[in-house]
Amino acid sequence: MDSAIHPSLRTVEWKDNSVIMIDQTKLPNELVYVKYTDFKDVAEAIRNLIVRGAPAIGVSGAFGLALAALQSKATDRDSLIHDMEEAKKILFETRPTAINLAWGLERIMNVARTAKTVSEIRDAVVREAKITAEEDIQINMRMGKNGSTLFDNNDTIMTHCNAGALATVAYGTALGVIRATRDSGKSIKVIATETRPVMQGSRLTAFELKHDGIDVSLIPDTAVGYSMANGLVSKVIVGADRILATGHVYNKIGTYQVALMAKQHGIPFYVAAPLSTFDMKSTPKDVVIEQRKSTEVTGVAGKKTAPDDIKVINPAFDMTPPELISGIITEAGVAKPPFEESIKKLFAKL
Numbered sequence: 605m606d607s608a609i610h611p612s613l614r615t616v617e618w619k620d621n622s623v624i625m626i627d628q629t630k631l632p633n634e635l636v637y638v639k640y641t642d643f644k645d646v647a648e649a650i651r652n653l654i655v656r657g658a659p660a661i662g663v664s665g666a667f668g669l670a671l672a673a674l675q676s677k678a679t680d681r682d683s684l685i686h687d688m689e690e691a692k693k694i695l696f697e698t699r700p701t702a703i704n705l706a707w708g709l710e711r712i713m714n715v716a717r718t719a720k721t722v723s724e725i726r727d728a729v730v731r732e733a734k735i736t737a738e739e740d741i742q743i744n745m746r747m748g749k750n751g752s753t754l755f756d757n758n759d760t761i762m763t764h765c766n767a768g769a770l771a772t773v774a775y776g777t778a779l780g781v782i783r784a785t786r787d788s789g790k791s792i793k794v795i796a797t798e799t800r801p802v803m804q805g806s807r808l809t810a811f812e813l814k815h816d817g818i819d820v821s822l823i824p825d826t827a828v829g830y831s832m833a834n835g836l837v838s839k840v841i842v843g844a845d846r847i848l849a850t851g852h853v854y855n856k857i858g859t860y861q862v863a864l865m866a867k868q869h870g871i872p873f874y875v876a877a878p879l880s881t882f883d884m885k886s887t888p889k890d891v892v893i894e895q896r897k898s899t900e901v902t903g904v905a906g907k908k909t910a911p912d913d914i915k916v917i918n919p920a921f922d923m924t925p926p927e928l929i930s931g932i933i934t935e936a937g938v939a940k941p942p943f944e945e946s947i948k949k950l951f952a953k954l
């Protein structure tokens with residue numbers, strides 16, 4: 605029996621000056637809500653993947669910084685701004701690759717800097733953090749609609765990791781496109797990779813799609829090539845944690861392998877992400893790939909599966925180059941190669 609908590613609920617929200625999250629470290633039938641009143645606990649929740657997924661951690665960072673403003677003992681504007689800058693550093697260093705976290709934090713700081721008094725700052729940052737959450741849902745719905753035009757009746761769509769409702773405030777990015785495609789009346793199936801080592805695919809994506817009544821099959825990450833070589837996959841869609849102006853996409857580890865395999869088999873490979881995931885300034889050498897703890901690889905569900913003291917390489921993300929990508933779906937439209945021009949055009953629409 606899956607949890608009474610389900611993906612059409614909000615993954616993260618503000619309630620009574622607290623941040624409420626679905627604890628995504630649990631299995632589907634164990635999902636629980638957690639409540640935070642201290643921004644440092646929000647930071648640890650982001651670091652430990654209680655909340656995960658680029659848009660969701662962006663909104664969580666915004667909520668965390670709003671909490672810090674309420675917690676500060678400052679009695680004047682400049683001291684409160686200083687306390688918020690210190691809190692921003694703690695929240696920012698939790699996960700370096702997903703640019704949405706930096707975006708969410710800076711958006712709150714910008715609002716705080718324009719306010720004149722302590723109480724105005726506090727009111728303004730809570731209001732702005734709530735707006736980022738509401739906007740995320742609307743953006744996902746628009747993105748879903750834009751992306752659904754790329755998928756056809758009877759498609760079998762592979763996805764990797766979880767870019768669903770649980771990776772955003774609600775509805776999802778890649779899974780939002782899948783939901784919108786299904787809701788447009790097309791009959792589709794999904795193949796979800798389990799996504800080792802943290803298993804966002806089996807624990808979260810399979811759970812979300814099964815809950816929504818979408819035909820989903822779960823495969824080990826090692827069966828991506830087999831699935832494509834045997835004609836089981838017609839298209840691929842994934843989310844993203846950072847996209848450069850050149851179309852270089854940073855996403856969950858293993859995405860690059862899926863994209864390479866798709867290219868080999870002539871299968872269209874799409875990325876779905878809000879404009880807040882784009883980093884128009886950095887080049888690939890600037891991007892920090894988050895390295896995570898070895899215990900994620902040396903065991904499963906608390907049971908050791910590797911020898912003691914074994915060396916581990918555990919990057920959380922990899923980079924997929926633009927030449928492997930068929931299109932990037934956003935709320936402003938779909939960017940197609942050559943991406944430098946088409947991505948610029950998306951931003952020009954704003």
Ligand SMILES: CSC[C@H]1O[C@H](OP(=O)(O)O)[C@H](O)[C@@H]1O
Nearest residue numbers: 656657658767771843844855856
């Ligand atoms: C729309 S979610 C984007 C992205 O975030 C996930 O990473 P994590 O679960 O480590 O936060 C994954 O890369 C998703 O594709």
